[in-house]
Amino acid sequence: MTSRQLNLFLLTGCIVAILAACTLGSTSMDFSRVLAAFFGQSSPADSVVIWQIRFPRALSAFIVGAALGASGAALQGLLRNPLAEPGVLGVTATASLSATFALYYGFVASSPFLLPIYSIAGALIATGLLAAAAIRVSSVVTLILIGVGLSSFSAALMSLLLNLAPNPFSLSDMINWLLGSVANRSLNDILIVMPFMITGFIILFITRRGLSALTLGEEAASGIGLNLRHQRIAVVLGAGLTTGASVALAGAIGFIGIVAPHLVRPFVHYDPARSLIPSALLGGLILIIADIGVRLLPTISELKLGVIASIIGAPAFIWIAAKRRLTHD
Amino acid sequence: MTSLIANKVSIDVAGASILRDVTVSLQPGELVAILGPNGAGKTSLLRALMGLTKTSGGSAELNRVACHKVAPQDRAKLISYLPQRRPLAWPNRVIDVVALGRFAHGAALGQLSPEDTLAVSDAINTCDLNKLAERSTATLSGGELARVHFARAIASKTPLLVADEPVAELDPRHQVRISDLLRKYVDNGGGALVVLHDITLAARIADRLVWMKNGSIFAEGTPIETLTSQMIKDVFGVQAYIGNDKHGFDVRIEGAA
Numbered sequence: 001m002t003s004r005q006l007n008l009f010l011l012t013g014c015i016v017a018i019l020a021a022c023t024l025g026s027t028s029m030d031f032s033r034v035l036a037a038f039f040g041q042s043s044p045a046d047s048v049v050i051w052q053i054r055f056p057r058a059l060s061a062f063i064v065g066a067a068l069g070a071s072g073a074a075l076q077g078l079l080r081n082p083l084a085e086p087g088v089l090g091v092t093a094t095a096s097l098s099a100t101f102a103l104y105y106g107f108v109a110s111s112p113f114l115l116p117i118y119s120i121a122g123a124l125i126a127t128g129l130l131a132a133a134a135i136r137v138s139s140v141v142t143l144i145l146i147g148v149g150l151s152s153f154s155a156a157l158m159s160l161l162l163n164l165a166p167n168p169f170s171l172s173d174m175i176n177w178l179l180g181s182v183a184n185r186s187l188n189d190i191l192i193v194m195p196f197m198i199t200g201f202i203i204l205f206i207t208r209r210g211l212s213a214l215t216l217g218e219e220a221a222s223g224i225g226l227n228l229r230h231q232r233i234a235v236v237l238g239a240g241l242t243t244g245a246s247v248a249l250a251g252a253i254g255f256i257g258i259v260a261p262h263l264v265r266p267f268v269h270y271d272p273a274r275s276l277i278p279s280a281l282l283g284g285l286i287l288i289i290a291d292i293g294v295r296l297l298p299t300i301s302e303l304k305l306g307v308i309a310s311i312i313g314a315p316a317f318i319w320i321a322a323k324r325r326l327t328h329d
Numbered sequence: 330m331t332s333l334i335a336n337k338v339s340i341d342v343a344g345a346s347i348l349r350d351v352t353v354s355l356q357p358g359e360l361v362a363i364l365g366p367n368g369a370g371k372t373s374l375l376r377a378l379m380g381l382t383k384t385s386g387g388s389a390e391l392n393r394v395a396c397h398k399v400a401p402q403d404r405a406k407l408i409s410y411l412p413q414r415r416p417l418a419w420p421n422r423v424i425d426v427v428a429l430g431r432f433a434h435g436a437a438l439g440q441l442s443p444e445d446t447l448a449v450s451d452a453i454n455t456c457d458l459n460k461l462a463e464r465s466t467a468t469l470s471g472g473e474l475a476r477v478h479f480a481r482a483i484a485s486k487t488p489l490l491v492a493d494e495p496v497a498e499l500d501p502r503h504q505v506r507i508s509d510l511l512r513k514y515v516d517n518g519g520g521a522l523v524v525l526h527d528i529t530l531a532a533r534i535a536d537r538l539v540w541m542k543n544g545s546i547f548a549e550g551t552p553i554e555t556l557t558s559q560m561i562k563d564v565f566g567v568q569a570y571i572g573n574d575k576h577g578f579d580v581r582i583e584g585a586a
Binding site: 003080081208209212213214215216217219220222223224225226227228265269270271272273274 | 379381400401402403404405406408409410411412414415416417418419420421422425426429430432433437438439465481485
């Protein structure tokens, strides 16, 4: 399978999964009814259900998964380690912390753009710190440990915020959001994060050749003509924008960025550049399917998407870590 | 003509003097070997010439422009660089690693221009990697990997090559293969600056030997001029027997000086 075929295959999968997600709900619809509602050939009620509830939810799952898949693939290429990922490195946690902070002080009421701006700022601080550390420490293991530390510290500050929550309503608001979910998102919520998302994607896409070059290690990558400084800044910026925007849309959802690139890599000859787009598509596909699962599971209160993602993702992380060749340091 | 020149280069790191007033030059058509004990400053000199380390004094210049000011992409079209440590982050295919040598020419893996494809297949032929081209680098031996890295370097088709211990840790047959490839590169008009630890090998293939010790150049000249037991004693601190017959030089280390 060439990488173009792989992309086409995954894209088709995503479209089918989004349509499938749209059939599910309190009134189940079949595919033809969903398609009719999409193109305005149905009752107004159907149209509202699809356009205002089901489609935004499925699309949010896709966008968030794609953002996390792409930034995972890019960070792994930059740090030359399959365990690098926005969640593991503490980027998601820092973004969540920053956004929770904004929620806590009620800043978000003044403009709908403030929540994404806060969470993106948080993500950029984390990726920036990691990139600065990456220049100084040569061991990638040390770098991941720094990320784990960053993640724990953000989690601690987050607990502090929860601890100090002024009333039970804001507490449950924050918790809901921390667990990560795409339920009840509107097309407007999506539109607000899209400018950041798209800018981030474009930046990551531009860095893709540099990610291939980094396969050789930083010294040889510079030798074959890569500007290391520009590459680091661009990946940090791109990953920060996409991860931050995804946190603003869906809260903290972990491990997608590790699982999707890992599954994609063998199909693209382990080339970080060619794994970028399929990782995004597969990340999106996984989250749409996970969100369908959340809705199908007969639990008393609906499970949060972030909880499911971690329950599947964390063991996968351990498995990938245990399987790594020792020669990678 | 492309020229790479270190002019009285000094490097100080945290108060320690790593290089002092080192002057050396490289031009197409010559193979220059740098010899010296561990810690003599050989790698630091190469890194300064590649613009990877800033110099504290003197200047390292590529075509009369300070090396650290040359854009990486422009430099990569003039010099190929084989660093001492060559970690591969992913188990890529051999052909993709070699194709990375075309990075400065804008090549993207999986969609090479005809010119890039030609350069890559040339390099693969030269380094005898045809049978391994589709293999994953994770499955190769150290000697095969050394050939892959060398192929990557020459796929750039640069006039100059800077290599840090390209034959370290290789078996004799692979040492010969890589050094033959180096010589061939120079005989075809390239210029190579190579750090070597094998004195005999250096004397056999190099046009010029640069002897380094304690961050300075101790001596420089052709093998015939500079390869003496006294030189080896002064630079490496060991007693050595030097033979020179129709088969070339032979250096036998006989013990501590």
